Amino acid sequence: MSALEDLIEHLSRLPSIGPKTASRLAYHLIKTDNGYNKLLGEEIATIQDKIFPCSICGSFTETDPCPICTSSSRDHSTICVVEQPQDVVTLLSSGVYDGMFHVLGGAISPIDGIGVDQLNFAKLIKRLKEGSFKELIIATNPTEEGDTTALYLRQILKDSDIQITRLASGLPIGGDIEYADKITVARSLRGRIKF
Amino acid sequence: MSALEDLIEHLSRLPSIGPKTASRLAYHLIKTDNGYNKLLGEEIATIQDKIFPCSICGSFTETDPCPICTSSSRDHSTICVVEQPQDVVTLLSSGVYDGMFHVLGGAISPIDGIGVDQLNFAKLIKRLKEGSFKELIIATNPTEEGDTTALYLRQILKDSDIQITRLASGLPIGGDIEYADKITVARSLRGRIKF
Numbered sequence: 512m513s514a515l516e517d518l519i520e521h522l523s524r525l526p527s528i529g530p531k532t533a534s535r536l537a538y539h540l541i542k543t544d545n546g547y548n549k550l551l552g553e554e555i556a557t558i559q560d561k562i563f564p565c566s567i568c569g570s571f572t573e574t575d576p577c578p579i580c581t582s583s584s585r586d587h588s589t590i591c592v593v594e595q596p597q598d599v600v601t602l603l604s605s606g607v608y609d610g611m612f613h614v615l616g617g618a619i620s621p622i623d624g625i626g627v628d629q630l631n632f633a634k635l636i637k638r639l640k641e642g643s644f645k646e647l648i649i650a651t652n653p654t655e656e657g658d659t660t661a662l663y664l665r666q667i668l669k670d671s672d673i674q675i676t677r678l679a680s681g682l683p684i685g686g687d688i689e690y691a692d693k694i695t696v697a698r699s700l701r702g703r704i705k706f
Numbered sequence: 707m708s709a710l711e712d713l714i715e716h717l718s719r720l721p722s723i724g725p726k727t728a729s730r731l732a733y734h735l736i737k738t739d740n741g742y743n744k745l746l747g748e749e750i751a752t753i754q755d756k757i758f759p760c761s762i763c764g765s766f767t768e769t770d771p772c773p774i775c776t777s778s779s780r781d782h783s784t785i786c787v788v789e790q791p792q793d794v795v796t797l798l799s800s801g802v803y804d805g806m807f808h809v810l811g812g813a814i815s816p817i818d819g820i821g822v823d824q825l826n827f828a829k830l831i832k833r834l835k836e837g838s839f840k841e842l843i844i845a846t847n848p849t850e851e852g853d854t855t856a857l858y859l860r861q862i863l864k865d866s867d868i869q870i871t872r873l874a875s876g877l878p879i880g881g882d883i884e885y886a887d888k889i890t891v892a893r894s895l896r897g898r899i900k901f
Binding site: 513514515522525526535538541549551552554557561563573595596597 | 708709710712713716717719720721722723727729730731732733734735736740742743744745746747748749750751752753754756757758766768790791792
């Protein structure tokens with residue numbers, strides 16, 4: 512049954528979908544409501560026509576420039592640098608940030624072949640020069656790659672007047688010290704604050 | 707971004723895909739090769755036009771009746787009763803069975819509202835009456851539901867001349883007794899064979 516094998520093969524190319532899950536999904540799709548299949552299939556086929564990166568900040572958007580870059584109510588003097596477009600969604604959902612964003616498209620990772628040239632630094636530097644930013648918040652992930660990227664950013668901006676900050680690392684809220692990994696505990700100790 | 711939210715919502719209706727995985731898949735689809743999206747979308751939208759249950763045995767097929775039911779080289783005197791169409795694929799791949807199949811569409815499970823009337827027993831009984839079957843192999847799962855279904859089958863066929871067998875249960879090949887669950891070990895002891 513080539514139609515089924517093709518579908519399983521293509522589903523298994525999705526991230527976190529192995530051959531067994533792909534097979535289970537395909538059999539589900541054969542049995543489920545066909546209207547749902549038509550809808551989902553159309554959405555997958557056309558998603559890139561509807562959602563694309565903002566030409567200014569690189570966030571995913573349905574209009575260009577995106578609603579954040581063109582917002583008159585948001586703070587245009589603060590810029591938050593993130594690795595991925597989905598990080599923008601997470602930071603927005605915190606409800607405590609009302610500035611601009613800049614998506615690098617990843618973090619420096621020589622082992623994965625991702626260097627400075629593969630990331631969206633050039634446009635960031637241009638934005639910083641042309642804009643009137645007072646603070647740049649580094650919101651790269653608390654990983655080796657995110658740390659490397661943060662250090663690189665600090666270095667290239669060391670002669671600018673922009674204040675550079677980075678998201679705090681430490682124990683996740685609601686977490687338990689007993690079960691926290693030692694690197695997180697070490698970070699929470701080094702970054703301890705007056706209480 | 708409603709197009710993205712819609713896609714995430716519809717992806718998360720798939721089995722074993724939670725909201726986080728759905729979101730990850732959607733962001734992947736925005737960034738991946740668009741030709742792949744068009745292909746996968748089309749396949750999902752049209753899978754039910756190409757694959758459907760065989761009107762005789764209930765296996766999924768691209769032609770009706772399916773190639774197994776119409777095969778002249780397979781044994782038409784043996785019928786293997788399974789719960790799901792995908793079980794047919796697994797049994798075929800073992801390479802040791804060359805008879806017919808019958809898909810029940812599930813197993814008896816009152817707690818899930820699946821009784822005798824929800825399963826494909828009527829067509830099975832008709833096939834047994836009209837065909838010339840000598841052996842019926844029960845290949846329902848070794849679970850409570852599969853066992854119940856097997857017992858029900860044995861009961862309704864108790865006055866027929868067909869020999870009824872069931873797949874052996876026991877330790878999986880390549881498995882380790884140390885790590886086998888106690889119910890499997892119990893089954894393998896009760897079903898021990900002369901060596």
